[in-house]
Structure formats: structure tokens, C-alpha cells
Amino acid sequence: MFEQDWETLPGEYFEWYKRIINDTEAVNNQDNDNDEVLYSAMSMVAVGPNSCTVTCPTCHTVVSTRTVKQTTSRTHMWACILCIFTCCLCAICPYCCDCFKVTNHYCPRCNAFLGTYDH
Numbered sequence: 195m196f197e198q199d200w201e202t203l204p205g206e207y208f209e210w211y212k213r214i215i216n217d218t219e220a221v222n223n224q225d226n227d228n229d230e231v232l233y234s235a236m237s238m239v240a241v242g243p244n245s246c247t248v249t250c251p252t253c254h255t256v257v258s259t260r261t262v263k264q265t266t267s268r269t270h271m272w273a274c275i276l277c278i279f280t281c282c283l284c285a286i287c288p289y290c291c292d293c294f295k296v297t298n299h300y301c302p303r304c305n306a307f308l309g310t311y312d313h
Contacts, residue, residue, distance in 0.1 A: 241299040241309040243292075248299075252306035259299040259308055269294045 241248070245259050269288045277285035288294035297311040 241297070241311050243297050243311050243313065246299070248308060250301040250304060250306060250308065253301060253304040255301070255303050257301055257303055260302045262298045262300065263292055263295045264298055265289060265295055 241259065245261050247256065247258050249256050265288075272288040272294055273285045276287060293313050296313070299308040299311070300306065301308055
């Protein structure tokens with residue numbers, strides 16, 4: 195079920211995917227009385243719009259997250275809407291304002307993706 199070429203995954207998801215597979219295999223190798231297959235998933239960290247202090251699920255270190263603002267398809271949609279219904283100069287507003295972007299949180303120590311805050 196989990197057979198996939200790990201090298202084809204993007205860099206930030208490679209370690210996350212590898213950890214889920216290892217955790218799942220460790221849980222599935224335990225003795226179960228009722229022969230159920232158990233799956234465990236790495237818990238996502240609750241994050242906000244600014245850097246926050248969390249325990250990284252990958253390296254188990256208490257860190258202050260590194261944040262990166264990133265445009266999404268919603269940012270481009272708002273730019274198109276502003277371009278159509280107003281002047282074209284207003285179309286750059288979504289790219290200048292952080293409220294039209296998502297905030298991705300990463301561990302500064304191991305660069306693991308920790309979560310996304312969507313405004």
C-alpha cells in the first residue's frame with residue numbers, strides 16, 4: 195500500500211513521508227490480539243500568522259518556527275478579479291498584502307514542514 199518511490203517526493207515532504215511510513219511500520223509490527231492494521235500519522239502543529247514556539251515532531255526539539263509567506267491560487271484569483279473589475283494597477287495589491295497569502299511554518303533546525311496558517 196505504501197510502496198512509492200520516495201525520491202520523487204518534493205524535498206520538504208520526503209522526510210515527513212518517510213517518518214509516517216516508519217511510524218506505521220513500527221505500529222503494524224507490534225503484536226495485536228485482534229489482527230487489526232493500525233495506522234499512525236504525524237500530528238500537525240497548531241500554528242498562527244506569526245512565528246510560534248512548538249515542539250518539532252521530526253527532531254523533537256522545542257523551536258520557534260521559521261515562517262514563509264507564500265502566494266496561492268486564491269492570491270492569483272483575487273489579482274484577476276481586481277484586474278477585471280478595477281484598473282490593472284490594483285491587481286498587484288494581493289501580492290503586496292500578507293492577508294492574501296498563506297503562512298507556512300518550518301522547523302529552523304531540521305527544515306521540516308510543521309503546518310500552514312491560512313488567513
